[in-house]
Amino acid sequence: MNLDIFLQQVPDGDGAWWQMLASGLQWTLLVALCAWIMAFVLGSLVGVARTTETRWLTRCGNAYVELFRNIPLIVQFFLWYFVVPGLFPAVKVWVTTLDPTHHQVVTAIVCLGFFTSARIAEQVRSGIQSLARGQRNAAYAVGLTPLQAYRHVLLPMAYRLIIPPLTSEVMNLIKNTAVAYSIGLTELFFRTREMGEMTFRYFEAFAAATLVYVVIALTANRLMAWIERRVAVPGYIGGSR
Amino acid sequence: MIVIDNISKWYGSFQVLNNCSTRVSKGEVVVVCGPSGSGKSTLIKCVNGLEPFTRGDITVDGVSVGARETNLPQLRARIGMVFQNFELFPHLSVMENLTLAQIRVLGRTPEAALAKGGALLERVGLTAHAQKFPGQLSGGQQQRVAIARALAMDPIAMLFDEPTSALDPEMINEVLDVMVDLARDGMTMMVVTHEMGFARKVAHRVVFMDGGEIVEDAAKEEFFATPRSERARQFLSKILSH
Amino acid sequence: MGDLDFEVIGRVLPYLAAGLQYTIQLTLVAAAGGVVFGTLLAMARLSAWRPLALAAAGYVNLMRSIPLLLVIFWFYFLMPVLLQSLTGAERPPQIGAERSAYITFILFEAAYFCEIMRAGIQSIAKGQAGAGYALGLNYWQVMRLIVLPQALRNMLPVLLTQAIILFQDVSLVSLLNVTDFVGAAVKVAQRDSRVVEMYLFVAVVYFVLCYSLSAAVKQLQRRIAIVR
Numbered sequence: 001m002n003l004d005i006f007l008q009q010v011p012d013g014d015g016a017w018w019q020m021l022a023s024g025l026q027w028t029l030l031v032a033l034c035a036w037i038m039a040f041v042l043g044s045l046v047g048v049a050r051t052t053e054t055r056w057l058t059r060c061g062n063a064y065v066e067l068f069r070n071i072p073l074i075v076q077f078f079l080w081y082f083v084v085p086g087l088f089p090a091v092k093v094w095v096t097t098l099d100p101t102h103h104q105v106v107t108a109i110v111c112l113g114f115f116t117s118a119r120i121a122e123q124v125r126s127g128i129q130s131l132a133r134g135q136r137n138a139a140y141a142v143g144l145t146p147l148q149a150y151r152h153v154l155l156p157m158a159y160r161l162i163i164p165p166l167t168s169e170v171m172n173l174i175k176n177t178a179v180a181y182s183i184g185l186t187e188l189f190f191r192t193r194e195m196g197e198m199t200f201r202y203f204e205a206f207a208a209a210t211l212v213y214v215v216i217a218l219t220a221n222r223l224m225a226w227i228e229r230r231v232a233v234p235g236y237i238g239g240s241r
Numbered sequence: 242m243i244v245i246d247n248i249s250k251w252y253g254s255f256q257v258l259n260n261c262s263t264r265v266s267k268g269e270v271v272v273v274c275g276p277s278g279s280g281k282s283t284l285i286k287c288v289n290g291l292e293p294f295t296r297g298d299i300t301v302d303g304v305s306v307g308a309r310e311t312n313l314p315q316l317r318a319r320i321g322m323v324f325q326n327f328e329l330f331p332h333l334s335v336m337e338n339l340t341l342a343q344i345r346v347l348g349r350t351p352e353a354a355l356a357k358g359g360a361l362l363e364r365v366g367l368t369a370h371a372q373k374f375p376g377q378l379s380g381g382q383q384q385r386v387a388i389a390r391a392l393a394m395d396p397i398a399m400l401f402d403e404p405t406s407a408l409d410p411e412m413i414n415e416v417l418d419v420m421v422d423l424a425r426d427g428m429t430m431m432v433v434t435h436e437m438g439f440a441r442k443v444a445h446r447v448v449f450m451d452g453g454e455i456v457e458d459a460a461k462e463e464f465f466a467t468p469r470s471e472r473a474r475q476f477l478s479k480i481l482s483h
Numbered sequence: 484m485g486d487l488d489f490e491v492i493g494r495v496l497p498y499l500a501a502g503l504q505y506t507i508q509l510t511l512v513a514a515a516g517g518v519v520f521g522t523l524l525a526m527a528r529l530s531a532w533r534p535l536a537l538a539a540a541g542y543v544n545l546m547r548s549i550p551l552l553l554v555i556f557w558f559y560f561l562m563p564v565l566l567q568s569l570t571g572a573e574r575p576p577q578i579g580a581e582r583s584a585y586i587t588f589i590l591f592e593a594a595y596f597c598e599i600m601r602a603g604i605q606s607i608a609k610g611q612a613g614a615g616y617a618l619g620l621n622y623w624q625v626m627r628l629i630v631l632p633q634a635l636r637n638m639l640p641v642l643l644t645q646a647i648i649l650f651q652d653v654s655l656v657s658l659l660n661v662t663d664f665v666g667a668a669v670k671v672a673q674r675d676s677r678v679v680e681m682y683l684f685v686a687v688v689y690f691v692l693c694y695s696l697s698a699a700v701k702q703l704q705r706r707i708a709i710v711r
Contacts, residue, residue: 070693071686072651074658075665078682082672086679137291138328142348142394143318152341156332171548178550182658187550202560210549210557217548233332235376 006208017195021208024191028177029216031108031187036173038113039120046117046122048150061121068118070126073111073179080111081183104185108177115174123165127158160231167224171217188212242267244397247297248287250280251378256295259453265398270430272375272440275450276476281433282325283481284450285402288431289320302397312348321391325403329375335362335386336371339393347394354393361389365419381412389418395459398429405436437480441465447475492676492684495667502667503622503688505581507557509653513588514646520589521596528601539597546594552655558587559659580659592649599641600642603634640704647696664688 006018014020050061070077081104085092095103131154141150178189186194192209196202243265248311250258258280264329265271286292288299290313299306304316312458315329329338338356343349346471349357362368365385375383384404401420405413417439424430424443434440441460447464450459450471457464468474491500512623527539546554562583563575607630615625635642657666665685672681 013517027670037260064696067690070651070690070697072654072665075682075686075689076679079686082678083682084684132326132328134326134328135330136325137286137332138322138324140291140314140323141289141317141320141322142342142390144342145314148314150343152345153330157330160332175548175550177554179655181552189550192553193556196560203564206553206557206560209553210545213549213553214545233376234374235378236331236374 002035002201003204005146005199005204007198009060011198017199017205020191020195021188021205022185024188025212027185027187028174028189029104031112031177031185032174033117035112035177038169038175039116039169039221042113042117043120044155045181045219047128048119048155050121050125051154052146061125065118068115073115073176074182076115077107077111077179077182081107093228100184104180104183107183107187108180112176112180113174115173115176116169119169119172120166120206123162123169124158127162128154129156130161143147157233160228160233163224163228163231169219170220170224174216174220175213227238242269242302242433243288243299245284245288245297246299247472248284248294248299249296250283250287250292250294258287258455260297261450261453261455262297262340263448263455263458265429265431267429268427269445270424270428270432270443271446271448273431273433273448273450274435274437274440274476274480278452279450280282280453281450284404285400285431285433288400289322291322314346316395318342319397321396321399323384323387323391323399323401323404327380327387327407329383329387329390331375334372334374335367335378338375338386338392342390343393357393358389361392362386363423364392365389366415369380377387379406379412380408383416384408384412384416385419388416388423392423398431399423401430401432401434403433403435405434435480437465437477449476453479488677489680489684491671491675491680494689495584495671497674499684502662502664505662506650506664507586507651509588509656510646510678512585513592513653514649516585516589517592517596517599517649518642520593522600522631524593524597525600525604528597529604530558534608546591547598551591551652552658554591555584555587555655555659558590559583562586567573570624580656582658584653584659584661588649588653592645592652595645596642599638599645600634603641603679604630606637607633636707639707640700643703644697645699647700648695649694651693 006021006064007016009016010020046064048064049057052058071079085095088146098106135153135157136149140146144152177187179191180229181193184190188209190203195205199205245261245263248258248261249256261280261284263271264409266322268443273285275281283292287294288301288306292313294307298308301316306313306316329335332342336355336358339361340354343354343357349479352425359368360369362371365388367382367385367389368384370378370386375386379384380390389405404420405416409418413436420430420432420439421443430444432444438452444461447457447459447461448455449468449470451472456470457468459469464473465477468477505538506511524539527535528543529534530539559580563578564574566578567575611629611633612625620628653663654665656663657669660666662670668681668685672678
């Protein structure tokens with residue numbers, strides 16, 4: 001194994017290989033961050049909808065989750081990238097005005113956003129449902145409207161309860177950005193493969209990528225553990241009564 | 242004040258409440274007792290609309306609980322409820338538990354809410370614990386805070402759903418003392434409980450339920466001295482013998 | 484919407500079916516192999532011998548930290564080289580992507596099945612194993628006859644759910660040009676320019692299959708719960 005391959009210049013002259021990989025990493029992190037924000041907001045809304053007492057809301061929420069859970073991620077990427085513009089002329093027109101890279105980035109964020117939101121919705125729902133029924137009753141008994149009850153009583157505790165599974169979702173999201181390779185986005189995995197193909201030093205390239213993903217995973221883990229400690233409620237052992 | 246009129250409730254095909262009727266007048270303390278599964282918890286939860294009912298109606302201070310137009314959150318703000326499992330909000334401090342609804346529902350200023358909360362904490366003897374979290378308090382302390390939380394809304398009536406059933410024996414009295422005080426101050430109270438000592442002390446009337454029905458509804462002395470039904474007699478003998 | 488031609492699906496159905504068959508085969512083999520290897524890994528993680536426990540934990544954590552795509556490509560490029568050094572051959576043996584995928588998925592999914600089985604084994608009360616030892620059974624017997632049968636039964640719904648996830652994950656091999664169900668659709672889409680029809684069809688088929696399988700697992704879960 002020879003590490004100076006990373007310092008070698010890329011044939012097109014855009015910099016050294018390590019810089020290529022770094023630029024790939026930037027796209028990975030950018031897509032992951034934007035997708036996470038979208039997924040968290042959407043997922044919370046859908047998760048809450050599934051715990052309300054309104055039948056049609058629950059049904060819509062369930063349908064939403066089932067839709068995104070039962071289709072493989074790569075197929076969802078193809079749906080957003082090819083099928084949606086193919087079916088809706090307005091979208092196709094808009095897409096052609098975009099820079100190809102921007103098209104890929106937007107597709108990746110939207111696709112991963114919806115995909116991950118379904119999983120977050122599942123976590124939020126189970127978090128709220130694991131709270132004792134009495135909490136909801138107590139909130140209503142003191143005169144809070146359902147909206148206020150969710151905002152001040154149910155969600156604050158539910159979010160704390162689901163920090164561990166949310167940590168897994170963050171890690172899954174980062175790993176799933178690699179699938180954007182399928183639509184040509186030059187994120188980290190794409191660059192790794194490219195480096196392997198052009199220098200034939202697959203081992204070094206993949207080893208570097210592996211190391212980067214592991215470090216990201218560890219960092220995400222540490223960050224979530226820190227958040228969990230910061231928001232811990234004094235005296236609360238965890239779990240419902 | 243509280244009028245329960247022919248309430249029936251089914252869970253699917255299972256009937257939980259069967260034509261229950263009774264009333265609680267202003268300033269009255271009514272104790273609801275009965276074996277477990279008799280529907281007493283369900284009935285009291287119907288009074289503030291936490292449980293929907295299938296037939297009949299309940300009115301509180303003239304407002305119908307079952308009517309579609311009724312603004313339930315507003316009505317509930319005027320009725321205080323204390324739960325068997327205390328149900329304090331674990332992520333908020335004791336003081337925040339007391340002020341949350343005052344600010345969000347009644348629209349009081351934070352200062353007014355804090356003042357009220359402080360006064361009530363003093364009344365239940367827990368001023369020192371204002372900044373603690375529910376998880377750091379004992380059961381008896383939590384329940385007293387729960388009572389204060391309900392009182393902070395200046396309710397016209399208080400509902401108690403087995404307030405001492407989840408407490409260790411040595412803490413039951415501290416909670417009952419607060420409730421006795423409340424009763425003596427003239428609060429309208431409907432209390433589901435097994436604590437017959439409390440009933441004897443401050444109740445005006447006793448309602449006995451069994452199998453989803455109100456079997457007896459009598460003035461306190463009458464109920465204890467000469468229970469009319471066999472079931473009530475059996476229940477009393479079991480409860481009072483220990 | 485006008486110029487969509489769904490007839491093309493009918494024409495290439497046999498080709499797609501062959502792809503689906505590969506997908507199912509790969510799923511079944513990887514699930515079976517993954518559960519076996521995963522169970523061994525779980526036992527290793529729970530073992531009293533620290534080096535083994537740490538090695539197993541390291542393996543599992545590594546597999547769970549990196550993207551599946553990376554693992555697939557690792558094995559695709561690495562395996563020939565590995566086999567070459569193992570067998571001392573002159574040049575790396577040609578292992579098609581189709582075949583390296585089997586090994587890849589068994590090894591990858593084993594990490595996930597390991598965590599499931601580990602939870603399952605730990606949920607069997609220590610008393611059960613204790614009773615076995617008290618009767619004179621050795622470790623492997625206790626595992627094989629007492630702990631694992633119960634753990635497997637308890638975790639069956641979760642294992643099946645993971646298998647359904649595996650079924651979807653397999654689609655990534657299409658990026659290695661393998662003709663699984665998605666790969667077949669990609670090839671047809673590119674050849675006949677019927678991108679929309681093909682991908683919609685694939686999405687619908689996956690949805691119907693996965694939804695039905697998940698519903699079946701939920702039913703199973705209800706049955707098992709009662710019997711216990």
